[in-house]
Amino acid sequence: MSDDDLWESIGRLQDWLASAQPARPPQEALLLRMLKLSEEVGEVAEAVIGATGQNPRKGTSHTWDDVQSELCDVIITAAVALRALTPEAREVFTSHLARVMDRSLRPGRLPQP
Template identity: 90%
Template sequence: MSDDLWESIDRLQDWLVRAQPARPPQEALLLRMLKLSEEVGEVAEAVIGATGQNPRKGNSHTWDDVRSELCDVIITAAVALRTLTPEAREVFTAHLARVTDRSLDPGGLS
């Protein structure tokens, strides 16, 4: 198993293409984006469970569960980005640099 994030994302995206039924490209892309919403919902469910906010279920999750679900969101978002563009690594790296520069600019909080 490679330690490189984007090599792993490429392998996961290739696996999904092989494992899922053939669909028109636009439909496959939209379904990949919807999967991201599902994963975010699982983060919310885990946080609610870790804090015991559902009286019927009590403390049904741990903070380890929340961490795991957050990792699933990151992986799913990266696979979705890779589905959208083969240059996912470059797109993400450039975007992260812009957000970092903008956020850490000593002149402002824009």
């Protein structure tokens, strides 16, 4: 999938979610979209706990494939939330990623083995 296809898909998901939800004031709808991200992060935690068997009552209830799936849900949910916040989500994300890459990967900044 190309970058264009990715952000096209995110835009379509954001439009679908907006049309499928009950009508709410725009600010409330935006806040709820942001809160959805916390829910998805919690599902990652639940899957990790389940994959490692850390809940004695439930045992091993998830797989690492479940964790991967939940992480993908976090990425999608964050991208949809960003798109709900700004129609320039692709540009905002690309610019931010470039800044993170620059400050993290510049010579002398890499962790020493």
